[in-house]
Amino acid sequence: xxxxxxxxxxxxxxxxxxxxxxxxxLVWVLHxxxxxSWDGSAAEFNWHPVLIITGFVFIQGIAIIVYRxxxxxxxxxxxxxxxxxxLNTTAMILAIVSVVAAxxxxxxxxxxxxxxxxxxxxxxxxxxxxxxxxxxxxVFLLPFAPVRLRAALMPIHVYSGLTIFATVIAxxxxxxxxxxxFALKNPAYSESPPEAILVNCLGLLxxxxxxxxxxxxxxxxWKRPPAENAKILSPIGATPEGTEAESTMTNxxxxxxxxxxxxxxxxxxxxxxxxxxxxxxxx
Amino acid sequence: xxxxxxxxxxxxxxxxxxxxxxxxxLVWVLHxxxxxSWDGSAAEFNWHPVLIITGFVFIQGIAIIVYRxxxxxxxxxxxxxxxxxxLNTTAMILAIVSVVAAxxxxxxxxxxxxxxxxxxxxxxxxxxxxxxxxxxxxVFLLPFAPVRLRAALMPIHVYSGLTIFATVIAxxxxxxxxxxxFALKNPAYSESPPEAILVNCLGLLxxxxxxxxxxxxxxxxWKRPPAENAKILSPIGATPEGTEAESTMTNxxxxxxxxxxxxxxxxxxxxxxxxxxxxxxxx
Numbered sequence: 001x002x003x004x005x006x007x008x009x010x011x012x013x014x015x016x017x018x019x020x021x022x023x024x025x026l027v028w029v030l031h032x033x034x035x036x037s038w039d040g041s042a043a044e045f046n047w048h049p050v051l052i053i054t055g056f057v058f059i060q061g062i063a064i065i066v067y068r069x070x071x072x073x074x075x076x077x078x079x080x081x082x083x084x085x086x087l088n089t090t091a092m093i094l095a096i097v098s099v100v101a102a103x104x105x106x107x108x109x110x111x112x113x114x115x116x117x118x119x120x121x122x123x124x125x126x127x128x129x130x131x132x133x134x135x136x137x138x139v140f141l142l143p144f145a146p147v148r149l150r151a152a153l154m155p156i157h158v159y160s161g162l163t164i165f166a167t168v169i170a171x172x173x174x175x176x177x178x179x180x181x182f183a184l185k186n187p188a189y190s191e192s193p194p195e196a197i198l199v200n201c202l203g204l205l206x207x208x209x210x211x212x213x214x215x216x217x218x219x220x221x222w223k224r225p226p227a228e229n230a231k232i233l234s235p236i237g238a239t240p241e242g243t244e245a246e247s248t249m250t251n252x253x254x255x256x257x258x259x260x261x262x263x264x265x266x267x268x269x270x271x272x273x274x275x276x277x278x279x280x281x282x283x
Numbered sequence: 284x285x286x287x288x289x290x291x292x293x294x295x296x297x298x299x300x301x302x303x304x305x306x307x308x309l310v311w312v313l314h315x316x317x318x319x320s321w322d323g324s325a326a327e328f329n330w331h332p333v334l335i336i337t338g339f340v341f342i343q344g345i346a347i348i349v350y351r352x353x354x355x356x357x358x359x360x361x362x363x364x365x366x367x368x369x370l371n372t373t374a375m376i377l378a379i380v381s382v383v384a385a386x387x388x389x390x391x392x393x394x395x396x397x398x399x400x401x402x403x404x405x406x407x408x409x410x411x412x413x414x415x416x417x418x419x420x421x422v423f424l425l426p427f428a429p430v431r432l433r434a435a436l437m438p439i440h441v442y443s444g445l446t447i448f449a450t451v452i453a454x455x456x457x458x459x460x461x462x463x464x465f466a467l468k469n470p471a472y473s474e475s476p477p478e479a480i481l482v483n484c485l486g487l488l489x490x491x492x493x494x495x496x497x498x499x500x501x502x503x504x505w506k507r508p509p510a511e512n513a514k515i516l517s518p519i520g521a522t523p524e525g526t527e528a529e530s531t532m533t534n535x536x537x538x539x540x541x542x543x544x545x546x547x548x549x550x551x552x553x554x555x556x557x558x559x560x561x562x563x564x565x566x
Binding site: 112116155159182189191211215 | 394395398399400401403404407438442446449450452453454456457459460461463464465472473474475479482483486487490494497498501502
């Protein structure tokens with residue numbers, strides 16, 4: 001891998017920032033708020049920020065970059081797809097439980113549901129995330145989708161994933177804003193008590209975590225190497241997605257890749273086509 | 284251009300969504316709030332959302348995709364850089380004036396400044412945007428930066444631009460949330476009066492606008508065509524950025540590009556290197 005040290009630095013930073021974010025969300029609800037329970041009280045609502053930050057931000061972020069970890073490149077693509085889908089399913093379950101906690105708390109306290117921009121965009125993000133997961137499962141994990149469909153949908157899958165991830169972080173920032181305004185009364189949010197400073201810092205960390213994940217996910221030279229042999233052997237217009245011959249591909253040096261690239265003129269043209277259309281997974 | 288009709292549909296949609304967002308921000312402050320003035324009152328604050336949405340969201344969004352408009356591909360790269368920089372400078376000025384309006388309003392009403400997460404992330408976004416603009420001006424517009432420096436900084440410039448843009452939209456959503464909670468008292472935000480519905484819809488439109496711009500900015504086949512002749516004639520390791528020979532490049536067909544690509548083995552390897560490193564502008 002090119003820039004292996006820099007990749008490790010980014011990975012370590014994002015894991016650290018994500019981990020500290022989860023810890024800060026726990027400090028917030030356990031030290032400054034009412035703790036955690038499941039009884040319709042404010043302590044049930046507190047599951048909402050903790051599970052969103054743990055699942056919908058941290059675990060989703062890891063799921064996005066899991067294909068890029070160089071020590072997984074010797075694993076089969078199918079195994080990595082299962083890990084990607086498994087992490088995203090975990091994130092989805094935690095997100096749904098956290099939404100139920102918020103609704104339960106509202107219903108128990110006769111607080112209206114779904115009036116705020118946070119709730120509108122948040123619910124839309126959960127729905128799109130579920131759709132993305134089910135479509136991804138049907139198209140990329142089950143063996144039925146034709147290769148051309150996979151190739152056509154991959155750029156949309158990647159774009160949707162990153163856009164939903166960014167939207168989730170934006171929604172978390174709105175949620176933090178709402179909660180601090182509603183919960184801090186004496187002293188108020190505008191008086192910057194320690195809780196406000198802590199949770200503002202949590203919000204900043206979420207933005208930094210998102211920025212680190214998006215940088216790692218969008219560097220072309222940190223992509224999992226394509227299965228060059230599968231590419232060259234497959235017919236023009238096909239894509240290695242779903243060609244499980246690549247599953248046993250091990251990491252090859254750039255020189256090897258360059259040699260393989262030059263093998264045939266058809267393969268070279270095909271590679272250019274794939275590169276330009278962005279039709280193979282960028283994650 | 285590949286998919287010209289689809290590009291036009293995305294462009295028309297983003298212009299429409301951006302334009303409607305600006306109109307809705309005006310309806311909000313002129314019909315539901317205190318109008319616009321510059322006297323330290325709430326009417327001065329109202330410049331804040333209007334100028335942020337007009338400048339920091341809409342104009343910045345257009346600045347991001349301006350290289351991708353196919354009818355500008357016959358214009359010189361230098362002219363397009365001036366237009367890109369000019370639009371971003373306009374957005375920066377409007378953003379700074381809007382921040383001054385918010386501070387003025389706070390100071391006149393003895394409301395503390397810089398306590399909220401919205402203000403922390405918003406001020407950071409303005410500072411990074413100014414840095415990005417001045418660095419971009421110094422490196423890509425002035426003729427002094429060496430070609431290697433331009434090539435090394437271009438991926439960072441593109442990534443920073445898109446990340447700042449997404450952060451600005453997230454900050455606008457937090458700002459909308461704050462303002463609706465503070466301003467709507469009887470009926471409250473939670474009672475969903477017409478103003479709340481209108482401004483929630485405005486927030487949704489900002490997310491849609493951002494998503495459309497990010498889709499257009501990240502499609503590899505909608506990039507401004509590289510100056511192939513400049514690329515092939517330049518030494519290995521150089522990049523066409525700053526080679527103003529490309530300024531007079533007109534749009535060429537894919538077949539022409541393919542022929543040019545095949546001209547020399549060195550040029551081919553160089554092209555692969557550029558494609559993989561993402562070292563030319565993606566916008």
